[in-house]
Amino acid sequence: MAMLECIDCGKLLSSTAATCISCGSTDPFGAKRSRDRRQLIGMILLIVFVLGVTYCFKTGLLTPSDVRNFLFHRTS
Numbered sequence: 384m385a386m387l388e389c390i391d392c393g394k395l396l397s398s399t400a401a402t403c404i405s406c407g408s409t410d411p412f413g414a415k416r417s418r419d420r421r422q423l424i425g426m427i428l429l430i431v432f433v434l435g436v437t438y439c440f441k442t443g444l445l446t447p448s449d450v451r452n453f454l455f456h457r458t459s
């Protein structure tokens with residue numbers, strides 16, 4: 384069985400361990416943390432996208448008909 388180091392205390396643990404037997408970490412290999420980070424990045428990108436679209440509407444770079452044309456692939 385593979386052994387991995389707890390990222391919090393450095394103790395060697397079974398790679399299937401859900402918690403660290405040494406320091407009690409519930410995320411000894413950082414899997415939850417990296418997933419949380421990915422979700423956070425996804426959230427930030429979504430916010431940036433929404434803000435960007437809002438900015439384009441406010442500045443007139445985009446109009447509702449542009450969006451309609453894009454969504455329904457109309458050319459006129």
Ligand SMILES: [Zn+2]
Nearest residue numbers: 389392403406
């Ligand atoms: Zn630990």
